[in-house]
Amino acid sequence: MDCNVFNPVDLPCGRTIENRLVKTAMYEHMANFSGGPPNEFHYGLYSEWAKHGWGMILTGNVQVSPQHLTLGRDIVVPPTLDAEDVKPFKKLAEVIHGAVDGTRSLAIMQLSHAGRQSANFIGGRLPFVPPLAPSSVRVGARHDENRGGGAISNLIFHALFQVPTEMTALDILHVQSSFVRGALLAYKSGFDGIQLHAAHGYLLAQFMSPKSNIRNDKYSVAPENATRMLSEIIEAIRKVVPTTFIIGIKINSADYVTSGNTEEISQESERRVLDHIRTIASWGVIDFIEISGGDYEKPDFMACSGSRKLDRQAFFAQFSRTVMKDLHRSPVPFSSVPLILLTGGLRSHSHLQAALMSRHADLLGIGRCAVLCPDLPKILRLQLRNNKSSSTWVDKPFTREPEAVFRASKWVPSVKLIGSGVGTAWYTTRMRDIAISQIKNPRAEPPADYNRGGLIAVFTMWAWFDSRIAPIWVLGILMVLVVTAGFSCQQ
Ligand SMILES: Cc1cc2nc3c(=O)[nH]c(=O)nc-3n(C[C@H](O)[C@H](O)[C@H](O)COP(=O)(O)O)c2cc1C
Numbered sequence: 001m002d003c004n005v006f007n008p009v010d011l012p013c014g015r016t017i018e019n020r021l022v023k024t025a026m027y028e029h030m031a032n033f034s035g036g037p038p039n040e041f042h043y044g045l046y047s048e049w050a051k052h053g054w055g056m057i058l059t060g061n062v063q064v065s066p067q068h069l070t071l072g073r074d075i076v077v078p079p080t081l082d083a084e085d086v087k088p089f090k091k092l093a094e095v096i097h098g099a100v101d102g103t104r105s106l107a108i109m110q111l112s113h114a115g116r117q118s119a120n121f122i123g124g125r126l127p128f129v130p131p132l133a134p135s136s137v138r139v140g141a142r143h144d145e146n147r148g149g150g151a152i153s154n155l156i157f158h159a160l161f162q163v164p165t166e167m168t169a170l171d172i173l174h175v176q177s178s179f180v181r182g183a184l185l186a187y188k189s190g191f192d193g194i195q196l197h198a199a200h201g202y203l204l205a206q207f208m209s210p211k212s213n214i215r216n217d218k219y220s221v222a223p224e225n226a227t228r229m230l231s232e233i234i235e236a237i238r239k240v241v242p243t244t245f246i247i248g249i250k251i252n253s254a255d256y257v258t259s260g261n262t263e264e265i266s267q268e269s270e271r272r273v274l275d276h277i278r279t280i281a282s283w284g285v286i287d288f289i290e291i292s293g294g295d296y297e298k299p300d301f302m303a304c305s306g307s308r309k310l311d312r313q314a315f316f317a318q319f320s321r322t323v324m325k326d327l328h329r330s331p332v333p334f335s336s337v338p339l340i341l342l343t344g345g346l347r348s349h350s351h352l353q354a355a356l357m358s359r360h361a362d363l364l365g366i367g368r369c370a371v372l373c374p375d376l377p378k379i380l381r382l383q384l385r386n387n388k389s390s391s392t393w394v395d396k397p398f399t400r401e402p403e404a405v406f407r408a409s410k411w412v413p414s415v416k417l418i419g420s421g422v423g424t425a426w427y428t429t430r431m432r433d434i435a436i437s438q439i440k441n442p443r444a445e446p447p448a449d450y451n452r453g454g455l456i457a458v459f460t461m462w463a464w465f466d467s468r469i470a471p472i473w474v475l476g477i478l479m480v481l482v483v484t485a486g487f488s489c490q491q
Helices: 040-050 083-098 149-159 168-189 201-208 228-240 262-282 317-329 349-357 368-372 376-387 401-413 416-440 452-465 467-490
Strands: 021-023 055-056 106-111 195-200 246-252 289-293 339-343 363-366
Touching: 021 376, 040 055, 040 083, 040 416, 055 289, 083 106, 083 168, 106 168, 106 246, 106 368, 149 416, 168 195, 168 228, 195 228, 195 416, 201 228, 228 289, 228 317, 246 262, 262 289, 262 317, 289 317, 317 339, 349 376, 363 368, 368 376, 401 416, 401 452, 416 452
Parallel strands: 021 055, 021 363, 055 106, 106 195, 195 246, 246 289, 289 339, 339 363
Antiparallel strands: none
């Protein structure tokens, strides 16, 4: 087993990743309200990552449906792919490829559809118009953990999420073609590939989980049907992109179903996911599978390393090791076995090393630490050069993590969505700081503001708007004031 983080590795499609470090997908919250193309803030942010030699850089989730956004400022696949539509995406791919130290990071666009997790008001639909999903099961409706923990949890799920509308055969076809359009967009823009987001409870994960899919048709969760939505999308994508175009999938290690003994259910659920992964690998056309976990009901992917039971190894390491073993025993030819990308909780040099040496993963996904330390690959490379051998790497975290985020997860332990919401806010505001600083001075490296508290982060996340559209806001506020004043004069 190749244990050096900086050793290259080949993907089944024939492309090579120059090293094992992957900047994993993180929603940026920088596009226009109600979604849009990437803009100069995205270019600023990604130019910082591009400088430092990541093997692969994934975008945050790019939504294939403008009516199914996550937090409202998502990048969205345009309805047509004319030269003008493609231009801002092309620029983003160029920025990601624009390495300065010789490492050419592969640029991967993550494609997603939020399905039932697209919130009311900010999801890109008119208020109270329900989102589409495999079945009419609202977020939180079949989740045991919230019972007992939760009147507040339930209230929040009710306030944010609607009972979705079950997708018809036509809706399914339409969504599939939107994913294909997304892949074509990535290809035409010069991205090296795409990742389909089938984790964290979004639409493609909803199709594979009995929590959210209670259909009886050919898209049910029965073993022969559970991966049908994914397989049809991938088959259609492979028809329109070259064989060297990278296709990855992000998938959950397990999800948490409705009742009974939690341990047993978790094992049952892991067995089911392992079956899905075996099926996906057997198609022979997938380059990498990212292992993550959790959804809005139980956002495990946003766990804090401050939580005691999680700090010894990556969150989903055991499961990804099982997957690695299983795939290498499978009849799939070795050259077609997808690489395994492990994400979540990789926080120190020893985590990275253990993941490669213990065969937990081929690729190492880093999210929050990539925001705190965009130059992580450069630092690791320097350390390796100085220490000669990676076995002498110091076992300490890459970087400090924000106290505000730990505090939020302690205040509201029974409402995990809020804790993870504060975390998301903190990291998106930090990404914005990086973007703005890069726009002002590309050579600057702004220090992280660890004093930014959770509430301030949430406020700053939502109260920010692009100064170029400030006149529209001012005009809008003035109009509201004038109308209100006129109204009160008439009374
Ligand atoms: C601000 C923020 C935004 C995220 N957005 C996405 C996303 O768009 N797509 C995705 O697959 N995961 C997303 N994630 C989850 C990360 O990809 C990753 O799975 C998670 O942060 C765990 O990795 P880490 O412990 O290295 O941070 C996001 C995480 C954060 C902190």
